[in-house]
Amino acid sequence: MDETRKQELIKTLSSRLNQAMRMYLDNCTRCGTCIEACHAYASEPDIKYSPVGRAQNIRRLYEKYFKGAGKLAPWLSEAIEFDDAVMKKVYDTAYTCTGCRRCVTYCPFGIDTQQIQSLAKQLLIVADMEPKVLSMLADMSIAKGKNIDKTKGSFATAVSNLETEVLERWRSEAGAKAVPLDVQDANVLYIALAGKHSIIPAASIMNAAKEKWSLSYFEAVNFGAFVGNPQKTKEIADRIIQEATRLNVKEVVICECGTAYRVMKYMTGEHPFKVISFIELIARYLQEGRIKLDKAKLQGRKVTYHDPCQLARNGGVYEEPRYILSHLTDDFVEMTPTREDNWCCGGGGGLVAMGEKDFRMKSAKVKVDQFTATGAQVLSTACENCHTQLSDLSEHYKTGVKVEYLSDLVSKALVQE
Amino acid sequence: MSDIAVAKILDLKGLPCPMPVVKMSQEIGSVQVGEVIEVHTTDPGSLSDFPAWASTAGQEVLTSEQNNGVIKIFVKRLV
Numbered sequence: 001m002d003e004t005r006k007q008e009l010i011k012t013l014s015s016r017l018n019q020a021m022r023m024y025l026d027n028c029t030r031c032g033t034c035i036e037a038c039h040a041y042a043s044e045p046d047i048k049y050s051p052v053g054r055a056q057n058i059r060r061l062y063e064k065y066f067k068g069a070g071k072l073a074p075w076l077s078e079a080i081e082f083d084d085a086v087m088k089k090v091y092d093t094a095y096t097c098t099g100c101r102r103c104v105t106y107c108p109f110g111i112d113t114q115q116i117q118s119l120a121k122q123l124l125i126v127a128d129m130e131p132k133v134l135s136m137l138a139d140m141s142i143a144k145g146k147n148i149d150k151t152k153g154s155f156a157t158a159v160s161n162l163e164t165e166v167l168e169r170w171r172s173e174a175g176a177k178a179v180p181l182d183v184q185d186a187n188v189l190y191i192a193l194a195g196k197h198s199i200i201p202a203a204s205i206m207n208a209a210k211e212k213w214s215l216s217y218f219e220a221v222n223f224g225a226f227v228g229n230p231q232k233t234k235e236i237a238d239r240i241i242q243e244a245t246r247l248n249v250k251e252v253v254i255c256e257c258g259t260a261y262r263v264m265k266y267m268t269g270e271h272p273f274k275v276i277s278f279i280e281l282i283a284r285y286l287q288e289g290r291i292k293l294d295k296a297k298l299q300g301r302k303v304t305y306h307d308p309c310q311l312a313r314n315g316g317v318y319e320e321p322r323y324i325l326s327h328l329t330d331d332f333v334e335m336t337p338t339r340e341d342n343w344c345c346g347g348g349g350g351l352v353a354m355g356e357k358d359f360r361m362k363s364a365k366v367k368v369d370q371f372t373a374t375g376a377q378v379l380s381t382a383c384e385n386c387h388t389q390l391s392d393l394s395e396h397y398k399t400g401v402k403v404e405y406l407s408d409l410v411s412k413a414l415v416q417e
Numbered sequence: 418m419s420d421i422a423v424a425k426i427l428d429l430k431g432l433p434c435p436m437p438v439v440k441m442s443q444e445i446g447s448v449q450v451g452e453v454i455e456v457h458t459t460d461p462g463s464l465s466d467f468p469a470w471a472s473t474a475g476q477e478v479l480t481s482e483q484n485n486g487v488i489k490i491f492v493k494r495l496v
């Protein structure tokens with residue numbers, strides 16, 4: 001590693017040292033309370049994948065460049081220097097952290113390991129060592145924002161081709177568009193993912209509720225956040241903010257994508273519109289009596305629910321999915337542990353996009369044990385990333401459990417009066 | 418029907434986010450420069466995602482067509 005790169009890394013590390021980060025780096029007592037809180041360690045004990053183990057290299061770099069002992073007498077501290085070998089270790093511990101923040105709820109000092117890993121990811125970007133697939137996806141999203149006018153027409157044709165499948169779930173009034181686009185002054189701008197499975201159920205539910213809504217031209221997921229690049233995260237979110245502002249919508253509703261929800265809700269500042277998750281919108285429709293569900297659709301199958309980390313522990317959405325499930329089934333069973341203590345699925349932080357199947361399957365064994373212990377045949381969830389990882393786990397460990405999106409279950413149970 | 422000569426057909430129907438673009442970026446190297454991959458997908462978003470990816474990866478989306486719910490995108494390898 002050349003000197004210029006080293007200096008860039010020191011500068012980046014320095015730029016992230018606000019009061020909170022210094023507190024996280026200074027105050028770890030190595031008490032070990034967090035160690036078993038990480039699903040990766042709990043599944044396959046290896047100290048480098050424990051929260052305190054993951055933070056160790058960043059702490060030692062901080063000691064080297066910013067603490068008295070590391071600067072004056074490095075032989076007395078554990079300080080290490082920026083070099084290629086150290087950065088390889090940082091990669092291994094940073095991009096295997098899903099950012100679930102389960103460990104944070106265990107640390108008596110409130111140390112946020114996910115924030116330390118986000119700093120680690122920023123350093124890896126400066127070192128040109130981040131996973132290129134995540135940067136590629138983030139760049140694609142940014143380019144899409146710049147060129148959207150060129151593809152609006154073909155996108156509109158594709159969504160109008162979904163009409164039959166939307167109408168199979170809910171017959172709208174004649175003349176109403178099944179998937180509306182560009183609706184000025186809509187109550188809801190719904191931000192989907194690229195796939196039709198994230199559009200059709202939502203469209204049928206909003207049509208059933210007689211909502212004035214509009215589908216966004218952009219996808220919800222923010223790969224800038226996955227890769228850990230604040231500038232790209234902002235550029236990707238700005239596309240949606242500009243569209244919502246142009247259409248003067250009241251609410252931006254994020255589809256079942258945990259990271260997209262957390263980024264839009266907590267990391268993009270104040271807006272003239274509200275940001276909610278689609279799960280919150282469904283719960284509201286049920287509460288207001290705007291949609292009704294038929295429990296017969298799930299009759300005879302026990303159902304459990306996986307709280308996506310970015311929606312629940314990091315987004316506070318716990319009650320709404322359970323309220324929805326109470327309208328879908330009388331045979332619901334909670335996992336143990338549950339809610340803020342729920343195990344991460346093991347696929348977050350970009351791991352699904354990066355592939356990493358072997359690591360994902362091994363590091364989430366504890367998740368498989370947790371959901372199979374419920375005896376449920378249906379594992380519902382509300383995040384595309386969790387859905388992919390849980391489906392992979394179910395197949396890999398041959399559990400026979402079917403993973404379902406909550407919105408899909410709701411849209412198939414809509415009662416047409 | 419397009420009369421573009423294709424070197425490979427890639428079936429990406431029904432894949433979860435973001436696998437269609439990830440698979441495309443992995444597969445583009447499997448054809449020669451100048452050859453075309455025909456992608457089949459059911460994702461409306463891929464109609465904007467693929468041209469955006471191509472513009473950042475130095476590749477080219479020649480055209481797309483939609484029939485019976487299947488979207489076909491023709492991607493030419495330029496580099």
Ligand code: SF4
Nearest residue numbers: 038097098100101103
């Ligand atoms: S944020 Fe999650 S994955 Fe990362 S160290 Fe903490 S418990 Fe482990």
Ligand code: SF4
Nearest residue numbers: 028029031032034107
């Ligand atoms: S629980 Fe907190 S103080 Fe204890 S080892 Fe983990 S990060 Fe350090």
